[in-house]
Amino acid sequence: xxxxxxxxxxxxxxxxxxxxxKDKIFSGxxxxxxxITISPIVLIILKLIxxxxxxxxxxxxxxxxxxxxxxxxxxxxxxxxxxGILNGIxxxxxxxxxxxxxxxPIGLLVGIFLYENGTKRYANIVKDITDILQGVPSIVLGLIxxxxxxxxxxxxxxxxxxxxxxxxxxLPLIIRSTEETLKMVPDTIKEAGFALGVPYHKIILRxxxxxxxxxxxxxxxLSISRIIGETAPLMLTALGSMSVNFDISKPTSAIPLLIWQxxxxxxxxxxIWSSSLLLMFFVLALNxxxxxxxxxRNK
Amino acid sequence: xxxxxxxxxxxxxxxxxxxxxxxxxxMVLSLMNGSIPAFKEFGLKFIISTEWNPTExxxxxxxxxxxxxxxxxxxxxIIICIPLAFSTSLFISELYRGTKVASIIGTxxxxxxxxxxxxxxxxxxxxxxxxxxxxxxxxxxxxxFTAGLILAIMVIPYATSISTEIMxxxxxxxxxxxxxxxxxxxxxxxxxxxxxxxxxxxxxxILAFGRALGETMxxxxxxGNANIIPKGIFDTGNTMASIIAxxxxxxxxxxxxxxxxxxxxxxxxxxxxxxxGKFIIKKL
Numbered sequence: 085x086x087x088x089x090x091x092x093x094x095x096x097x098x099x100x101x102x103x104x105x106k107d108k109i110f111s112g113x114x115x116x117x118x119x120i121t122i123s124p125i126v127l128i129i130l131k132l133i134x135x136x137x138x139x140x141x142x143x144x145x146x147x148x149x150x151x152x153x154x155x156x157x158x159x160x161x162x163x164x165x166x167x168g169i170l171n172g173i174x175x176x177x178x179x180x181x182x183x184x185x186x187x188x189p190i191g192l193l194v195g196i197f198l199y200e201n202g203t204k205r206y207a208n209i210v211k212d213i214t215d216i217l218q219g220v221p222s223i224v225l226g227l228i229x230x231x232x233x234x235x236x237x238x239x240x241x242x243x244x245x246x247x248x249x250x251x252x253x254x255l256p257l258i259i260r261s262t263e264e265t266l267k268m269v270p271d272t273i274k275e276a277g278f279a280l281g282v283p284y285h286k287i288i289l290r291x292x293x294x295x296x297x298x299x300x301x302x303x304x305x306l307s308i309s310r311i312i313g314e315t316a317p318l319m320l321t322a323l324g325s326m327s328v329n330f331d332i333s334k335p336t337s338a339i340p341l342l343i344w345q346x347x348x349x350x351x352x353x354x355x356i357w358s359s360s361l362l363l364m365f366f367v368l369a370l371n372x373x374x375x376x377x378x379x380x381r382n383k
Numbered sequence: 384x385x386x387x388x389x390x391x392x393x394x395x396x397x398x399x400x401x402x403x404x405x406x407x408x409x410m411v412l413s414l415m416n417g418s419i420p421a422f423k424e425f426g427l428k429f430i431i432s433t434e435w436n437p438t439e440x441x442x443x444x445x446x447x448x449x450x451x452x453x454x455x456x457x458x459x460x461i462i463i464c465i466p467l468a469f470s471t472s473l474f475i476s477e478l479y480r481g482t483k484v485a486s487i488i489g490t491x492x493x494x495x496x497x498x499x500x501x502x503x504x505x506x507x508x509x510x511x512x513x514x515x516x517x518x519x520x521x522x523x524x525x526x527x528f529t530a531g532l533i534l535a536i537m538v539i540p541y542a543t544s545i546s547t548e549i550m551x552x553x554x555x556x557x558x559x560x561x562x563x564x565x566x567x568x569x570x571x572x573x574x575x576x577x578x579x580x581x582x583x584x585x586x587x588x589i590l591a592f593g594r595a596l597g598e599t600m601x602x603x604x605x606x607g608n609a610n611i612i613p614k615g616i617f618d619t620g621n622t623m624a625s626i627i628a629x630x631x632x633x634x635x636x637x638x639x640x641x642x643x644x645x646x647x648x649x650x651x652x653x654x655x656x657x658x659x660g661k662f663i664i665k666k667l
Contacts, residue, residue, distance in 0.1 A: 106567070210403055228414070312499075319632075357505075371493060
């Protein structure tokens with residue numbers, strides 16, 4: 085009697101065992117592939133630090149980019165390339181600032197509009213168009229800004245044109261994050277306001293915006309981190325400049341534009357790493373700050 | 384007459400929404416308007432012509448090499464992206480759900496998403512390209528495959544974050560029911576998780592594909608910039624975005640119009656792909 089049962093058990097055991105082994109192998113593959121996925125971030129950051137730290141000094145932040153002869157002389161005599169990327173830093177900040185003062189108010193208003201009219205047909209169309217805008221390749225936005233601003237408004241490459249391209253890029257990001265944030269504000273708070281007879285604009289200013297403030301700020305920071313590294317649209321619009329420029333109708337440099345310029349100039353190649361390191365620092369800092377805000381809110 | 388704040392607020396909000404409509408429709412009109420000369424000269428043949436000849440007097444432009452280049456690089460990117468993004472989402476949403484490891488991996492994926500295209504391009508040029516040369520795929524290291532590889536790294540975080548969200552939405556009851564019947568984790572993933580999240584996971588790859596189509600800088604730096612139809616995946620080529628970035632500076636007249644026409648085609652392609660993705664997501 086006992087014999088067949090034992091046999092059955094051993095088959096069962098083998099079957100169970102093979103299932104467990106399969107499970108282990110599968111987990112192993114998933115973990116390995118996940119580690120491969122994240123390895124580039126480590127490799128890229130290490131590479132940027134290893135190659136870029138040498139060039140980071142005070143003049144890197146206070147002087148404009150050297151010309152190719154200065155760089156060549158420095159390389160030939162074994163020195164660090166003189167100068168810095170001040171024109172890129174100021175240009176990036178300037179254009180991001182211009183894009184922000186256009187995109188933030190309009191983005192917030194449209195976001196509030198979508199939140200308030202979410203179920204209506206027109207609002208849904210606006211929502212779909214916002215999604216389409218978000219998917220438009222940044223180089224196409226550069227083309228558009230070239231047409232509208234470079235050709236018609238500033239009659240030449242300009243900071244205005246660059247920031248307009250960044251503005252169109254930023255707008256859908258802010259709209260969607262505003263709408264998502266406001267959706268999380270409990271209706272009861274809003275209704276309490278209405279019940280007290282508070283007018284509509286005060287509900288927005290005193291209830292919706294303060295309650296969702298951390299979410300709104302996060303959305304804005306993340307959208308800035310997305311546009312600050314953009315290169316392609318700026319190539320068609322802001323072009324670049326060797327000096328610091330705060331005139332919206334003149335060509336302006338930006339950190340990514342300088343990286344592109346250094347990349348194409350054999351004498352300046354050493355500067356690409358430090359410039360990229362600084363750009364990455366901006367992007368990651370914005371990301372980490374917004375993560376911090378989110379986790380604080382969730383507590 | 385008393386100034387009606389209520390009404391002004393509503394009007395203001397509505398006016399802001401019009402800005403979106405104006406920008407989007409203006410964009411389409413401008414692109415169409417700009418590409419009229421090219422389509423007038425070459426007709427619809429512009430799309431299927433393979434010649435790109437800027438010699439004056441003998442100018443001829445066709446978009447096919449770039450359409451092929453764009454699709455090839457993006458397809459390679461998605462093929463590489465699928466197993467990696469899928470595994471990473473499983474790692475975060477299933478294997479190590481809610482643990483510290485998962486949140487670290489998630490943060491690193493977000494960081495990957497934040498790296499600017501030009502930095503990916505530099506890294507690809509100075510790190511990835513020598514590897515491709517060492518592996519003996521081709522002597523210069525440039526080409527469709529190299530560009531596809533860097534695109535894969537760029538779109539993986541995008542696909543991963545959408546897939547992860549979808550997988551986290553699969554009801555725990557279903558999974559627990561399967562576990563209680565003695566299913567292993569692999570069996571739960573294949574018999575419960577995937578069937579339930581299938582269309583969402585699929586969509587994440589469609590949207591990642593749409594993202595890959597329009598990437599510019601990294602591709603421009605790695606694809607080798609040859610205006611011909613690539614003969615193989617290790618051949619050099621150009622994508623729609625990279626030809627615009629490369630040639631826009633010195634373009635005018637018919638060439639400029641042709642580049643804009645390519646921009647219009649790219650706009651339509653990404654619009655269709657993204658629209659398809661959004662459509663499936665809405666149905667979920």
